Amino acid sequence: MPETGTVAFLGLGHMGGPMAVNLVRAGYAVVAFDVVPVAVQAAREHGVPVAASAAGAVAEADVVLTMFPSGGHVLDAYRGNAGQPGLLAAAPPGTMFLDCSTINVDEAREAARLAGEAGHRSVDAPVSGGVVGAEAATLTFMAGGEAQDFESVRPLLEVMGKRVVHCGGHGAGQAAKICNNLILGVSMIAVSEAFVLGEKLGLSHQALFDVASAASGQCWALTTNCPVPGPVPASPANRDYQPGFAAALMAKDLNLAVNALNSTGVAGQMGALAARIYDTFAAEGGAGRDFSAIITDIRGSAEPAAADTTAAATGTDATGRSRTTAAHDDGSPE
Ligand code: NAD
Numbered sequence: 032m033p034e035t036g037t038v039a040f041l042g043l044g045h046m047g048g049p050m051a052v053n054l055v056r057a058g059y060a061v062v063a064f065d066v067v068p069v070a071v072q073a074a075r076e077h078g079v080p081v082a083a084s085a086a087g088a089v090a091e092a093d094v095v096l097t098m099f100p101s102g103g104h105v106l107d108a109y110r111g112n113a114g115q116p117g118l119l120a121a122a123p124p125g126t127m128f129l130d131c132s133t134i135n136v137d138e139a140r141e142a143a144r145l146a147g148e149a150g151h152r153s154v155d156a157p158v159s160g161g162v163v164g165a166e167a168a169t170l171t172f173m174a175g176g177e178a179q180d181f182e183s184v185r186p187l188l189e190v191m192g193k194r195v196v197h198c199g200g201h202g203a204g205q206a207a208k209i210c211n212n213l214i215l216g217v218s219m220i221a222v223s224e225a226f227v228l229g230e231k232l233g234l235s236h237q238a239l240f241d242v243a244s245a246a247s248g249q250c251w252a253l254t255t256n257c258p259v260p261g262p263v264p265a266s267p268a269n270r271d272y273q274p275g276f277a278a279a280l281m282a283k284d285l286n287l288a289v290n291a292l293n294s295t296g297v298a299g300q301m302g303a304l305a306a307r308i309y310d311t312f313a314a315e316g317g318a319g320r321d322f323s324a325i326i327t328d329i330r331g332s333a334e335p336a337a338a339d340t341t342a343a344a345t346g347t348d349a350t351g352r353s354r355t356t357a358a359h360d361d362g363s364p365e
Contacts, residue, residue: 035187036093037062041085041108041118042132043070046158047098049166050131050191052077057190064088086121094127094187102138105130109145119149128153129184131172133284136202136209136291139175143201152180155201156188157208161276169193173211175203209291212284216305216322219252219281223326226259227333236261258323267321275321282309282318 040051043065055061055078063079064087065071075081082088085108089095095118099105109128111117119128128146130139130153139155146153154176164170170192174181181197188195198207225248229239240262244254256275257263267275285306292299312328 035059035184037091038187039064039082039088039092039095039122040079040098041065041088041095042098042104043067043074043079044098044100045162046131046165048074048077049162050098050170051079053165053168053191054187055079059187059190062088062092085118086116089118089122089126092122092126094129094184095122096129096187097132099130099132101132102134102142105132105134105142106138106145109142119145119151122151124150126151127180127184129156129187130154131156131158133157133208133287134205135287136205137294139202139205143176152177152183153201154180154184155204156184157204158192159208159211160192161274164192172196173198173204173207175199175201175205175207205287206291209284209288212281213288213299213302213305215252216281216285216288216309217301218250219256219258219323220305220308220325220329222248222250222252223258223323223329226326227330230330231333252323256321256323258326267323268326272320272324272327274319275323277318278309278320278322278324279313279318281322282306282313285309 037060038054040047040054040061040063043051043063047065048070051061051063051074061079062082063074064082064085065074071081097105097108099108109117109119111120128142128151130142134157143153143155154174156172156174158164158170158172160170168191171194172188172192174184174188174195174197177200178197185195196207198204225243226236226239229236236259240253240257243249252258255263255266257266258268260266260269267273285302288299288302289306292302308325309322312325317324317328
């Protein structure tokens with residue numbers, strides 16, 4: 032039996048549902064809850080014990096693990112609202128509050144302050160790896176909090192993930208997550224612009240990939256999540272941009288990064304621009320597509336130019352395929 036004791040697992044959505052299942056399979060005593068009945072039902076069907084209320088789930092908890100959509104949800108649940116007691120009041124003294132949601136750094140620090148004030152301990156531990164990682168227990172956890180508190184939850188995190196990194200004090204996990212995703216969002220746009228420019232210049236996708244993947248343009252957005260089909264067979268571009276990592280989540284994380292840029296006074300122009308680009312893409316129908324589908328937007332916005340001679344003259348695109356089918360690699364009718 033794991034030493035952690037009882038884990039109250041709140042938030043049984045796309046991520047939390049499979050994470051809770053993995054804890055149960057590893058022998059943890061889990062009591063779960065979600066405000067949405069269908070999520071509760073799905074958890075129950077996967078063998079996760081469920082409480083009738085949030086207060087009931089945390090009443091005898093040693094760890095309260097939250098996996099919520101936003102920082103507002105976390106802070107509301109901690110404090111309580113509309114006459115409902117908050118989780119901080121309902122949990123036994125000295126409970127570990129472990130928030131794995133992706134939220135603002137400032138909100139994570141506020142959550143830690145509230146937990147401390149209520150006599151509890153806390154760690155922020157957002158994840159990367161998506162639903163596939165949640166199901167396969169291969170998530171990466173980026174944790175912030177006191178070293179001894181982090182060590183106390185490390186075994187729990189290692190059940191749900193393959194990589195667990197202590198990044199520093201409260202909020203440092205969220206900081207690491209949004210800094211990484213700022214790099215990712217900007218680099219995916221840059222890689223996509225380069226492929227569309229290459230198409231216009233008569234460069235095949237494979238040729239650009241072969242050069243850039245072994246040169247200074249090399250990055251994850253190119254070599255793992257390549258936004259054009261072909262060079263990386265497992266990338267979402269090869270399956271009509273099924274996520275993967277949905278553009279709506281990229282937009283969310285970039286906006287968290289922008290909030291942090293603003294609150295710290297960092298003049299991060301590329302991050303702010305990337306946030307606007309993904310906001311627009313998500314609002315205009317791209318929300319549920321993999322974030323690499325941003326290339327379809329860039330390609331769709333490209334104007335025919337006089338220099339576009341190769342494709343215009345031959346009736347083929349840079350990959351040599353017919354222009355009618357090549358205009359959108361994903362086949363979408365933009
Ligand atoms: P989701 O919307 O599928 O699940 C969130 C769940 O929290 C919902 O079922 C909701 O009903 C529940 N919830 C909200 N308030 C609650 C409360 N007070 N008590 C109990 N349950 C409550 O979201 P998700 O995709 O599972 O993502 C969860 C978090 O993980 C988000 O912060 C997201 O940014 C982050 N994340 C998601 C992914 C991904 O690929 N989905 C990847 C990395 C990180």
